[in-house]
Amino acid sequence: MTRPEARTLVLNGADNVAVALANLDVGTETREGVRLGKRVPKGHKFTIVPVSAGQPIMKFGQIIGFATMDLPAGEWVHEHNCDMGPLAGAFERDYDFCAGVTPTQFVPEAERATFQGYRRANGKVGTRNYVGILTSVNCSATVAKFMAEAINRSGILDDYPEIDGVVPFVHGTGCGMAGTGEGFDILKRTQWGYASNPNLASALLVGLGCEVFQIGRMKEIYGIEDGENFQTMTIQESGGTARIIEWGVERIKEMLPAAAKARRETIPASELTLALQCGGSDGYSGITANPALGVAADMLVAQGGTAILSETPEIYGAEHLLTRRAVSREVGEKLIERIHWWEDYTARNHGEMNNNPSPGNKLGGLTTILEKSLGAAAKGGMSPMTAVYEYAEPVREKGFVFMDTPGFDPVSATGQVAGGANILCFTTGRGSAYGCKPVPSIKLATNSDLYRRMTGDMDINCGDIVDGTMTVEEKGQEIFQTILRIASGEKSKSEALGYGDNEFVPWQVGAVM
Amino acid sequence: MTRPEARTLVLNGADNVAVALANLDVGTETREGVRLGKRVPKGHKFTIVPVSAGQPIMKFGQIIGFATMDLPAGEWVHEHNCDMGPLAGAFERDYDFCAGVTPTQFVPEAERATFQGYRRANGKVGTRNYVGILTSVNCSATVAKFMAEAINRSGILDDYPEIDGVVPFVHGTGCGMAGTGEGFDILKRTQWGYASNPNLASALLVGLGCEVFQIGRMKEIYGIEDGENFQTMTIQESGGTARIIEWGVERIKEMLPAAAKARRETIPASELTLALQCGGSDGYSGITANPALGVAADMLVAQGGTAILSETPEIYGAEHLLTRRAVSREVGEKLIERIHWWEDYTARNHGEMNNNPSPGNKLGGLTTILEKSLGAAAKGGMSPMTAVYEYAEPVREKGFVFMDTPGFDPVSATGQVAGGANILCFTTGRGSAYGCKPVPSIKLATNSDLYRRMTGDMDINCGDIVDGTMTVEEKGQEIFQTILRIASGEKSKSEALGYGDNEFVPWQVGAVM
Ligand SMILES: [Ca+2]
Ligand SMILES: [Ca+2]
Ligand SMILES: [Ca+2]
Ligand SMILES: [Ca+2]
Ligand SMILES: [Ca+2]
Structure with a gap:
C-alpha cells in the first residue's frame, strides 16, 4: 500500500x-x-x-x-x-524582544472546554486526589516508603475510593549540602511546591531531625503551620523507626476522611497547567509529536490555560526565538539571564553548553542549531511567552511560560510539578517509561514502530502523521481531547502501570559535602 | 548514685x-x-x-x-x-609522610578470629547472600522495584532460605550528565562495584536504552559478558514495561537456584572489609563511639582485615595526621591530592571547605580543628594507612585505608560498599536511621539517652563509656565481637527493620544537564 x-x-x-x-x-x-x-x-x-x-x-x-x-x-x-x-x-x-508576539485568539467564554477536576479550598484545581508523604532527606526515605506501604496494604483506602493513593516522595539529598544558596533554595521550592500541588489533598513531611534541610526552617520561611492538610514529624523526635512509622500511619489515617471528601466538578480548561516534556527523542520528534503537542499547547493557551516549556539545554542556541515571543523585555531578559547562568554552571563543572546538530543529527536532516532547538521547542507551540521561571518556582502567570530546568526528564518534570503543573505530556521516539505522581503523564510516541512495540506504555501515536493518516493539526486536537479526558480521571498508561513512586528527583546544584 | x-x-x-x-x-x-x-x-x-x-x-x-x-x-x-x-x-x-607509622602487631595465625561467611568463586567473601537488581538510570527505577516486589511477593524465596532477598538499587541519575569525565567514572565504578560486591550472589542490570550511562559501554570497559551471575536488559529492547518486568522476573528466577547453593563456612576475619561511618554526630561522638570503633578497627586490622575511613570534609584540616600514618609517601600524597581536589570542587560550586570548630563546638569543649577532625577520624583507629582510594574504587589493600567520599552518609557508604565493604559500623549521637543493602549496618549510639530513646534502631550503646561501666577498650572488644556475629548472619537492627532499599545514592559530581 x-x-x-x-x-x-x-x-x-x-x-x-x-x-x-x-x-x-x-x-x-x-x-x-x-x-x-x-x-x-x-x-x-x-x-x-x-x-x-x-x-x-x-x-x-x-x-x-x-x-x-x-x-x-x-x-x-x-x-x-x-x-x-x-x-x-x-x-x-539579536533577541528582538517581543517582536514575534502574535496575540492569542482566546476561545469565547461560552465555547470553552471543561474537564472534571478537584477544586481546592485555595481555589487551585487538581486532576488527581493523592495524599503525599514528603521527605526532607534521604535518611527518612525508608520510613516514608514503609508508611505508604502500610496504608496501601491495610485496605483502608478501599473505604475512600475518591483517594488515588498515598504516595511517598523520596530522594537522595537534603543533607551533605550547603544550608544557604541556590542548591538549598531549589530544594526548598521543590518540597513546598509538591506539598502545595493541587493534586495532593494533603501531605505529611517526614525528616530525620539533624539534616541540613530543616523542616522547621522551611515552615518558618513559608509561614506554614501543621494543620489538617499538612503535618510534619522527625525520626529523632519520634523515638525511632518503629514509632515514627506507627505515628505517621496514624496521622495519615486521620487525614484520609478530609481528603476523601473531595469531589470532581466541572472546571474550565483554563485551570489546567500542562508540563511539556520530551525524552528519548528521535528524528521524528521534531516533525510529529512535538509540533502536534505544540498545537495542543496553543489550544490550551487559547482556552486561558497554561503550558510550561522547559529543558533549557535543549533550546540553547535558539533562545532568541523565544525572546521574540516574550510579552515584555523583562520576561525575555529573564530567559537570557538563565542562559548565562547555564553557561557558567556547565563551565564551572568542566562541561559546556552545546546543542549543535551532531553528525548523526545532520545525517538525519537537521541543518542548523536553530532547526534542532526548534524541533524541541515546537512542543511549546507559537503562543506569546508570558513568564520565565526558575526551577520549581510557583507558576502564577497563565499562557505559555518557560521554566528553567535541565533536560533530564525526572529532574525537569519534578521542577514543573513543583511549579504547579497538574497534567504532563511527554513525547518520545525511543520509548520512555516515566510517571510523575501526583501528576498524570501522557506518552506521545513520535513514530508508529515505537507505538506498536510499546503500546502498553504509549497513550497516543503521533506516527500516523508520518503514515499520512492524520495532520499535525488533527493530532493536536486529539492530544488536547486526551488531556481533558485524563485530567478528568481516566488513567494514563503510565498511571495504569504504576509509575511515579521513584521519579521524584529534585535538581541537585552545588557540591555534595 | x-x-x-x-x-x-x-x-x-x-x-x-x-x-x-x-x-x-x-x-x-x-x-x-x-x-x-x-x-x-x-x-x-x-x-x-x-x-x-x-x-x-x-x-x-x-x-x-x-x-x-x-x-x-x-x-x-x-x-x-x-x-x-x-x-x-x-x-x-607539614605532612611528615610516614613519620607516625606504628607497625601493626598482627594476631598470630593460630589465634585469629573467624566468622561464618560466603566464599565466592573469585575468592571474595560475602556476609550476606542477596540477588541485586541494578539500574543504569532513574528511568528504569520503577521496573526494577516492580521486579523485586514480584519476586518477593511470589513466595518463591521461601524455597531458597539461603537467599537474603532480591534487592533493587535505584537512583536519580544515569542520564542528563556528561558521558565522560569524573562524574561518569564515579557512576561507572559505583555500578560495577555493586554488581561485584561479594554480598550479592548475582545481579541483573536494567536500563531504559537511550540513557547516557550505556550498559553496553560499561560491559565493554570492564570486559563483562552476560552469564549465570550477571544479566542485562533494557526497557526499549524488551518492548516496554510489562514485558521487561515479566522477562526480568524470569531471569531472576533462573538465577535463584545457583545463588541458593551458597553456604556459610568458617572464614578468617581477615576477609572482612569494614566501612566506617558517622552521621548525626554529637559532643559524645569523639569521646565514646568513635574511639571505641577505632579500637575495633585496629583489632580487625591486627587480624589481617580491612577498615575504610571516609568522609573527607570531616577530616579536612587534619589530613597531616593521616599522612603521618601513610605507609609510603605515595599513599600520603594521594590523600593530599584529594584534599586539593575538594578545595577546587567546593570553590567552583561557590562553597568552601571549612571544618573549624563552630561556636557550638567550642562551647562543647572542642578547641582546635585538629581536635574536631580527630574526633571524626578516631573511628579509624591508629593503624598505618596502607592506601588511599577515590570514590567507589575497588579496595585491594588490606589494613587501614582511606576512601575519598563526601560526609553525607548514604553517598559515603554507597562509595564504600562499591569499594567492596562487606560490613559497616555507623556511629550516631542524634540518632541515624540507615541501612545499606546488601551490607549489614551496625548502629553505635554515642550516648545512653539516645540508646534508650531509639533502642529499636541501635545495636550497641557506647554511652556506658560515659556512664563509667565500660572502658573504650572494652567497648571496642564488644564492637569487634558484634561485627563477627553480624557478619556471620545475625541481623543488625537496621536489617531487622528493613532498611536498605532506598539508600543507594551514587555521588553526583558535575552538572545535571
Ligand atoms: Ca529531554
Ligand atoms: Ca525531558
Ligand atoms: Ca534467609
Ligand atoms: Ca557524616
Ligand atoms: Ca557518614
Whole structure:
C-alpha cells in the first residue's frame, strides 16, 4: 500500500520547505506540487517554492537558516545551500524582544472546554486526589516508603475510593549540602511546591531531625503551620523507626476522611497547567509529536490555560526565538539571564553548553542549531511567552511560560510539578517509561514502530502523521481531547502501570559535602 | 548514685589531658589523681600532668594543639591556653609522610578470629547472600522495584532460605550528565562495584536504552559478558514495561537456584572489609563511639582485615595526621591530592571547605580543628594507612585505608560498599536511621539517652563509656565481637527493620544537564 501523497510533510503554513518522510528519488512529484531536483533522504527537507539567495528558510513557521544561493522549488536543502546567514552572529545575538508576539485568539467564554477536576479550598484545581508523604532527606526515605506501604496494604483506602493513593516522595539529598544558596533554595521550592500541588489533598513531611534541610526552617520561611492538610514529624523526635512509622500511619489515617471528601466538578480548561516534556527523542520528534503537542499547547493557551516549556539545554542556541515571543523585555531578559547562568554552571563543572546538530543529527536532516532547538521547542507551540521561571518556582502567570530546568526528564518534570503543573505530556521516539505522581503523564510516541512495540506504555501515536493518516493539526486536537479526558480521571498508561513512586528527583546544584 | 570516678575519661595512654564527663567544680579530685584548678565544663578537657609552654596537648594519642603557657596538672585546657602553636601554619602544612607509622602487631595465625561467611568463586567473601537488581538510570527505577516486589511477593524465596532477598538499587541519575569525565567514572565504578560486591550472589542490570550511562559501554570497559551471575536488559529492547518486568522476573528466577547453593563456612576475619561511618554526630561522638570503633578497627586490622575511613570534609584540616600514618609517601600524597581536589570542587560550586570548630563546638569543649577532625577520624583507629582510594574504587589493600567520599552518609557508604565493604559500623549521637543493602549496618549510639530513646534502631550503646561501666577498650572488644556475629548472619537492627532499599545514592559530581 504505497501512499505517495503521504511521503512529505509541511509543518506550518508559513514554511517554504517540506520534510521528506521517506527517501525520495530525483524527479519525484510531491503533493506540494513540486518535482525534486535532487534525491532527498528521509527526514531531510526540500523547497516547496523558489527561495532567493539570502532569504530565510522557514520550518515550524520560523527561521531555521538562510539560503546561500538561489534555490528553485524542489531543491534539497542542507548544509551545502543553507547556513546561519552572513549575519549569523548578529542574528544569533539579536533577541528582538517581543517582536514575534502574535496575540492569542482566546476561545469565547461560552465555547470553552471543561474537564472534571478537584477544586481546592485555595481555589487551585487538581486532576488527581493523592495524599503525599514528603521527605526532607534521604535518611527518612525508608520510613516514608514503609508508611505508604502500610496504608496501601491495610485496605483502608478501599473505604475512600475518591483517594488515588498515598504516595511517598523520596530522594537522595537534603543533607551533605550547603544550608544557604541556590542548591538549598531549589530544594526548598521543590518540597513546598509538591506539598502545595493541587493534586495532593494533603501531605505529611517526614525528616530525620539533624539534616541540613530543616523542616522547621522551611515552615518558618513559608509561614506554614501543621494543620489538617499538612503535618510534619522527625525520626529523632519520634523515638525511632518503629514509632515514627506507627505515628505517621496514624496521622495519615486521620487525614484520609478530609481528603476523601473531595469531589470532581466541572472546571474550565483554563485551570489546567500542562508540563511539556520530551525524552528519548528521535528524528521524528521534531516533525510529529512535538509540533502536534505544540498545537495542543496553543489550544490550551487559547482556552486561558497554561503550558510550561522547559529543558533549557535543549533550546540553547535558539533562545532568541523565544525572546521574540516574550510579552515584555523583562520576561525575555529573564530567559537570557538563565542562559548565562547555564553557561557558567556547565563551565564551572568542566562541561559546556552545546546543542549543535551532531553528525548523526545532520545525517538525519537537521541543518542548523536553530532547526534542532526548534524541533524541541515546537512542543511549546507559537503562543506569546508570558513568564520565565526558575526551577520549581510557583507558576502564577497563565499562557505559555518557560521554566528553567535541565533536560533530564525526572529532574525537569519534578521542577514543573513543583511549579504547579497538574497534567504532563511527554513525547518520545525511543520509548520512555516515566510517571510523575501526583501528576498524570501522557506518552506521545513520535513514530508508529515505537507505538506498536510499546503500546502498553504509549497513550497516543503521533506516527500516523508520518503514515499520512492524520495532520499535525488533527493530532493536536486529539492530544488536547486526551488531556481533558485524563485530567478528568481516566488513567494514563503510565498511571495504569504504576509509575511515579521513584521519579521524584529534585535538581541537585552545588557540591555534595 | 554518684560515681565520681566515672566523671572523667582518658582516651589514650599517650594523652596528657582527660575529658570531663560532667561539669566538674574547682577543687574536684579526679580519678587521674589531680585536683582541678578551675571549673571544667562537661565535654571539656584538663591536664593530668604538668605541660610546659610550647609543648603539645595530646588527646586521642595525638597532637590536638600546643600549650601557650605553663600548665599545672588539673588545669582546664581551651582556647585561652591552647592554640595551633607558633608554627601553626608550618605544622598544618607539614605532612611528615610516614613519620607516625606504628607497625601493626598482627594476631598470630593460630589465634585469629573467624566468622561464618560466603566464599565466592573469585575468592571474595560475602556476609550476606542477596540477588541485586541494578539500574543504569532513574528511568528504569520503577521496573526494577516492580521486579523485586514480584519476586518477593511470589513466595518463591521461601524455597531458597539461603537467599537474603532480591534487592533493587535505584537512583536519580544515569542520564542528563556528561558521558565522560569524573562524574561518569564515579557512576561507572559505583555500578560495577555493586554488581561485584561479594554480598550479592548475582545481579541483573536494567536500563531504559537511550540513557547516557550505556550498559553496553560499561560491559565493554570492564570486559563483562552476560552469564549465570550477571544479566542485562533494557526497557526499549524488551518492548516496554510489562514485558521487561515479566522477562526480568524470569531471569531472576533462573538465577535463584545457583545463588541458593551458597553456604556459610568458617572464614578468617581477615576477609572482612569494614566501612566506617558517622552521621548525626554529637559532643559524645569523639569521646565514646568513635574511639571505641577505632579500637575495633585496629583489632580487625591486627587480624589481617580491612577498615575504610571516609568522609573527607570531616577530616579536612587534619589530613597531616593521616599522612603521618601513610605507609609510603605515595599513599600520603594521594590523600593530599584529594584534599586539593575538594578545595577546587567546593570553590567552583561557590562553597568552601571549612571544618573549624563552630561556636557550638567550642562551647562543647572542642578547641582546635585538629581536635574536631580527630574526633571524626578516631573511628579509624591508629593503624598505618596502607592506601588511599577515590570514590567507589575497588579496595585491594588490606589494613587501614582511606576512601575519598563526601560526609553525607548514604553517598559515603554507597562509595564504600562499591569499594567492596562487606560490613559497616555507623556511629550516631542524634540518632541515624540507615541501612545499606546488601551490607549489614551496625548502629553505635554515642550516648545512653539516645540508646534508650531509639533502642529499636541501635545495636550497641557506647554511652556506658560515659556512664563509667565500660572502658573504650572494652567497648571496642564488644564492637569487634558484634561485627563477627553480624557478619556471620545475625541481623543488625537496621536489617531487622528493613532498611536498605532506598539508600543507594551514587555521588553526583558535575552538572545535571
Ligand atoms: Ca529531554
Ligand atoms: Ca525531558
Ligand atoms: Ca534467609
Ligand atoms: Ca557524616
Ligand atoms: Ca557518614
